[in-house]
Amino acid sequence: MPISRKVHGYISQSSWIRKMFEEGNLLKKQYGAGNVFDFSLGNPSVEPPVEFKETLRTIAGEDIPGIHGYMSNAGYLETREAIAASVSKEHGISLNADHVIVTCGAAGALNVICKVFLEPGDEVLIPTPCFLEYRFYVDNANGVATFVKTKADFSLDLNAIRDALTEKTKIFLINSPNNPTGKVYDEASIRGLAELLEERSRAYGRDIYLVSDEPYRDIVYDGITVPSLLKAYRNSMIATSYSKSLSLAGERIGYLAVNPGISDFEEVMSGLILYNRTLGFVNAPALMQRVIAKIQGVKINVGEYGRKRELLCDGLSSIGYEFSRPDGSFYLFPRTPIKDDIEFVRALQKRRILTVPGSGFGGPGYFRIAFCVDDATIINSMGGFGETFKEYR
Amino acid sequence: MPISRKVHGYISQSSWIRKMFEEGNLLKKQYGAGNVFDFSLGNPSVEPPVEFKETLRTIAGEDIPGIHGYMSNAGYLETREAIAASVSKEHGISLNADHVIVTCGAAGALNVICKVFLEPGDEVLIPTPCFLEYRFYVDNANGVATFVKTKADFSLDLNAIRDALTEKTKIFLINSPNNPTGKVYDEASIRGLAELLEERSRAYGRDIYLVSDEPYRDIVYDGITVPSLLKAYRNSMIATSYSKSLSLAGERIGYLAVNPGISDFEEVMSGLILYNRTLGFVNAPALMQRVIAKIQGVKINVGEYGRKRELLCDGLSSIGYEFSRPDGSFYLFPRTPIKDDIEFVRALQKRRILTVPGSGFGGPGYFRIAFCVDDATIINSMGGFGETFKEYR
Numbered sequence: 162m163p164i165s166r167k168v169h170g171y172i173s174q175s176s177w178i179r180k181m182f183e184e185g186n187l188l189k190k191q192y193g194a195g196n197v198f199d200f201s202l203g204n205p206s207v208e209p210p211v212e213f214k215e216t217l218r219t220i221a222g223e224d225i226p227g228i229h230g231y232m233s234n235a236g237y238l239e240t241r242e243a244i245a246a247s248v249s250k251e252h253g254i255s256l257n258a259d260h261v262i263v264t265c266g267a268a269g270a271l272n273v274i275c276k277v278f279l280e281p282g283d284e285v286l287i288p289t290p291c292f293l294e295y296r297f298y299v300d301n302a303n304g305v306a307t308f309v310k311t312k313a314d315f316s317l318d319l320n321a322i323r324d325a326l327t328e329k330t331k332i333f334l335i336n337s338p339n340n341p342t343g344k345v346y347d348e349a350s351i352r353g354l355a356e357l358l359e360e361r362s363r364a365y366g367r368d369i370y371l372v373s374d375e376p377y378r379d380i381v382y383d384g385i386t387v388p389s390l391l392k393a394y395r396n397s398m399i400a401t402s403y404s405k406s407l408s409l410a411g412e413r414i415g416y417l418a419v420n421p422g423i424s425d426f427e428e429v430m431s432g433l434i435l436y437n438r439t440l441g442f443v444n445a446p447a448l449m450q451r452v453i454a455k456i457q458g459v460k461i462n463v464g465e466y467g468r469k470r471e472l473l474c475d476g477l478s479s480i481g482y483e484f485s486r487p488d489g490s491f492y493l494f495p496r497t498p499i500k501d502d503i504e505f506v507r508a509l510q511k512r513r514i515l516t517v518p519g520s521g522f523g524g525p526g527y528f529r530i531a532f533c534v535d536d537a538t539i540i541n542s543m544g545g546f547g548e549t550f551k552e553y554r
Numbered sequence: 555m556p557i558s559r560k561v562h563g564y565i566s567q568s569s570w571i572r573k574m575f576e577e578g579n580l581l582k583k584q585y586g587a588g589n590v591f592d593f594s595l596g597n598p599s600v601e602p603p604v605e606f607k608e609t610l611r612t613i614a615g616e617d618i619p620g621i622h623g624y625m626s627n628a629g630y631l632e633t634r635e636a637i638a639a640s641v642s643k644e645h646g647i648s649l650n651a652d653h654v655i656v657t658c659g660a661a662g663a664l665n666v667i668c669k670v671f672l673e674p675g676d677e678v679l680i681p682t683p684c685f686l687e688y689r690f691y692v693d694n695a696n697g698v699a700t701f702v703k704t705k706a707d708f709s710l711d712l713n714a715i716r717d718a719l720t721e722k723t724k725i726f727l728i729n730s731p732n733n734p735t736g737k738v739y740d741e742a743s744i745r746g747l748a749e750l751l752e753e754r755s756r757a758y759g760r761d762i763y764l765v766s767d768e769p770y771r772d773i774v775y776d777g778i779t780v781p782s783l784l785k786a787y788r789n790s791m792i793a794t795s796y797s798k799s800l801s802l803a804g805e806r807i808g809y810l811a812v813n814p815g816i817s818d819f820e821e822v823m824s825g826l827i828l829y830n831r832t833l834g835f836v837n838a839p840a841l842m843q844r845v846i847a848k849i850q851g852v853k854i855n856v857g858e859y860g861r862k863r864e865l866l867c868d869g870l871s872s873i874g875y876e877f878s879r880p881d882g883s884f885y886l887f888p889r890t891p892i893k894d895d896i897e898f899v900r901a902l903q904k905r906r907i908l909t910v911p912g913s914g915f916g917g918p919g920y921f922r923i924a925f926c927v928d929d930a931t932i933i934n935s936m937g938g939f940g941e942t943f944k945e946y947r
Contacts, residue, residue, distance in 0.1 A: 206620075221610045231595070268834040411621075448842075
């Protein structure tokens, strides 16, 4: 075998998702893209803000020597300062440039964190349903991903978490607003989690780190705010990106912010900066770093996703689908009318509706609808959602 | 310890280089940047071509929905097609978009290759002197970097390579034009290497892969051309970037091109695309992908580096330094007048000349001068180079 056995195994495992993706492409060819209702991918549909476009144009027009060359592996000082100021304001905790590394998105930041913190066999505990790509990030660093179920309403189950923490747990990884459920973990549960992690760190005699993957932080509805993990827990880090808040998913720009109170701060930062380089990222893309520095605080029009959420929730609710209305993100995670979520997703596919089975997120019996799509896609899919529901009811 | 023992060890190991870097910064503060001759970093000094700047401006000014979002993890089809056409022309071998993945630079591509091909403990054999960062890339994939010396003129030593190949060697990694020596391995030695790898693959009953890290391919002098490894050997890949040929080191844009004749082509590509995503790169930066697609074949003015090479070589030669004139790249790798290259580099530093000891490249007894600097830096450093030479002669 030319490639590693592990990679070979992962390709086989992921092949049924690829198969569905390919079948979706076939459907689009057969019926035309406009007649296929593709809710499968979390690719932002709302355009980047006008401030982004104008700043990009201005910076692309400047002719400053060396601006496309290497900079410090942690990123431009001005970018790190700008991010630190935003994080300080938003989280009510004082950071400066020394606490920030600009990264190739949140996925880059998470890979760096796993590589730096995990000894082989160390565990990363993750509440489910979740973005299962995390398994790769942990495995890349020779760690082990472990999972703990959330409650029926997708909120954190502190008793279950207490049972799932072990002497090998090095990181607790949280994603709120959550992909795929849209849940925002509330202030009380975050406080409870922080107390639990502190207590368990003392009991095991080694620190458990809290990592917050929060690219959907700005995409929230009904006036909800996302509690700060940095403020709640000392040994904490944020790994996030502008992929969703500015609709820049393809540009690979995000950051890693480290709690100033983290244990052995200097060594932690040295390790993170070293591995941001040596994992092959080297630095976050230079041009986007300069753009981001100038538009801190600017966000896409979240109201557009809010309108899509209403359209989708109202439509599915009137058909009879059961779900929790998402607090944030652009995902809805309804219960499937039958137990087998893969069968149900295949039935939707027959009506040219593409979604992802909950099993792909550690949440069988549900399915994910990414509503970052045209309003028309939502409206025109309702017939098919209705027919499929009746068929299985 | 909060971070992994291995990372802790690497931070300690790399600390003396960081110390020199910090000392250099102190020198600049003390004497002014203009009075410090910094030859330490391989950061392109020649500006990106005007075609790049114009294309960037045009593309930044366009307002096409979705262009900052996710695309296929392998990159835009139009970008992969454009790269495939260039590679086909340059290497005299027929590639199409299916053979190309757009990557976050060559460092990204190399990390992906190591992760996909190496079983734990598999060896990557690398001729020295070389860019030692390769050790990290191999280690990230749980492989083992092994090294083989080149000849006195830095050309490939096929007998030594034959002795260094083992049953565990999975990859032979080549970098030509070479960092730090500037050597281009000639056609005959590449042919000999290919025959040797084929013979050893048969003897061991498993394929040895040839990987070419060639970001300096376009930066060559005296009409030299760089032989194609794709053409010479079936189980081969290119990992490269536009960092040097277009002076875009900070933008993290490059590609991975796979020989169409490679064993198990489909599985290899699936693995590479999967890990381009899951190592956290996800995809190469979208905007730069679109720029690159439009300016294939455009290069920086290599004549500028040629002029700097002459200035530096003539100056150092008349002082009495011994070196091979580089065939390509923007590095010169002279012998140190004393055995201890670290001591000599420290002596240069006292005259405010910053270089890197050959020991940092697996080449003790030499030192690296990165001549991607202003002409004035070269000219004004000659006094210090002369004094230091006399002191140690």
